[in-house]
Amino acid sequence: DAEITQSPRHKITETGRQVTLACHQTWNHNNMFWYRQDLGHGLRLIHYSYGVQDTNKGEVSDGYSVSRSNTEDLPLTLESAASSQTSVYFCASSDGLAAYNEQFFGPGTRLTVL
Amino acid sequence: AQSVSQHNHHVILSEAASLELGCNYSYGGTVNLFWYVQYPGQHLQLLLKYFSGDPLVKGIKGFEAEFIKSKFSFNLRKPSVQWSDTAEYFCAVKGTYKYIFGTGTRLKVLA
Numbered sequence: 001d002a003e004i005t006q007s008p009r010h011k012i013t014e015t016g017r018q019v020t021l022a023c024h025q026t027w028n029h030n031n032m033f034w035y036r037q038d039l040g041h042g043l044r045l046i047h048y049s050y051g052v053q054d055t056n057k058g059e060v061s062d063g064y065s066v067s068r069s070n071t072e073d074l075p076l077t078l079e080s081a082a083s084s085q086t087s088v089y090f091c092a093s094s095d096g097l098a099a100y101n102e103q104f105f106g107p108g109t110r111l112t113v114l
Numbered sequence: 115a116q117s118v119s120q121h122n123h124h125v126i127l128s129e130a131a132s133l134e135l136g137c138n139y140s141y142g143g144t145v146n147l148f149w150y151v152q153y154p155g156q157h158l159q160l161l162l163k164y165f166s167g168d169p170l171v172k173g174i175k176g177f178e179a180e181f182i183k184s185k186f187s188f189n190l191r192k193p194s195v196q197w198s199d200t201a202e203y204f205c206a207v208k209g210t211y212k213y214i215f216g217t218g219t220r221l222k223v224l225a
Contacts, residue, residue: 033213040123042204042217043158058212090157102148103213105158 002027004106006091012112019078021109023091031094032074033103034058034066036087043090049074081113116141118207120216127195128224135190135219137179137205147188148206148213149179158204164188175199197225 004025013019025032030051035043035058045058047066055066063085065077078085088110092103117140127133139145149161162173169181179190188205200223205216 035215040217042120043215045212048212092158102160102163103158105150107157 004091004093004104006089006106006109008109009107010110010112012114013081014114015081015083017081019081019111021076021078021089021091021111023074023076023106024072025091025093025104025106026072027093027095027104028071029093029095029104030071031096032068033092033094034064034074034076035090035092036060036085037090037108038087046076046089047074078111081111083113085111086113087111116207116209116212116214118205118214118216120203120205120219122219123217124220124222126222126224129197130194131223133190133192133195133199133221135203135205135221137188137190137216138186139188139205139207139214140186141207141209141214143209146208147179147181148208149173149177149188149190150204150206150215152202152204152218154201161190161203195221195223197223199223 007022033048034046044060049055049068090108091106094101094103119138121136146165148163150158151161152158162171164171164181203219206213
């Protein structure tokens with residue numbers, strides 16, 4: 001069965017370190033998204049991609065970067081981790097740009113920045 | 115600006131009670147609306163979606179939602195909740211490209 005996987009599932013790091021969160025999907029979807037989930041804020045979009053070599057900033061992109069070298073993967077990098085980036089991160093994917101296309105979510109990565 | 119508001123942040127109900135979670139959106143064009151559910155420790159899953167046609171949408175597990183264009187609303191309902199419905203519920207609107215999520219409503223159902 002097709003799925004989205006995220007790794008690691010839990011990560012503890014220190015302020016200032018570079019961290020990369022992996023997202024891999026086997027749906028063969030063109031579109032991939034990264035969100036962070038924080039209490040009282042719901043899901044906020046960090047970055048998204050509509051295809052290979054395409055990346056776009058979301059509403060909370062500062063301090064994060066992504067790259068899309070193939071269809072299956074969209075790794076999220078925190079260049080210099082900050083305590084404010086402690087959160088749960090979800091990757092999602094969807095097929096095409098049709099309005100009714102739902103997003104499929106990964107299991108999430110819980111990141112703690114000390 | 116596009117936005118989604120979920121006014122109920124926490125809801126506590128007893129089993130068999132009826133549920134209605136509010137969702138209001140702000141968007142100038144054609145909207146497509148979704149409700150997602152996140153059970154404890156799990157990822158988000160689609161409950162139901164609306165993109166055209168009958169404004170009353172049926173979803174999984176007995177949930178339904180009604181799109182009322184004049185009120186910019188897409189409220190989620192269930193006639194009789196179960197303990198297993200304890201979860202966080204997110205409303206989302208999709209415009210041309212992106213999804214905008216509400217802040218979520220945490221539902222706790224007491225057995």
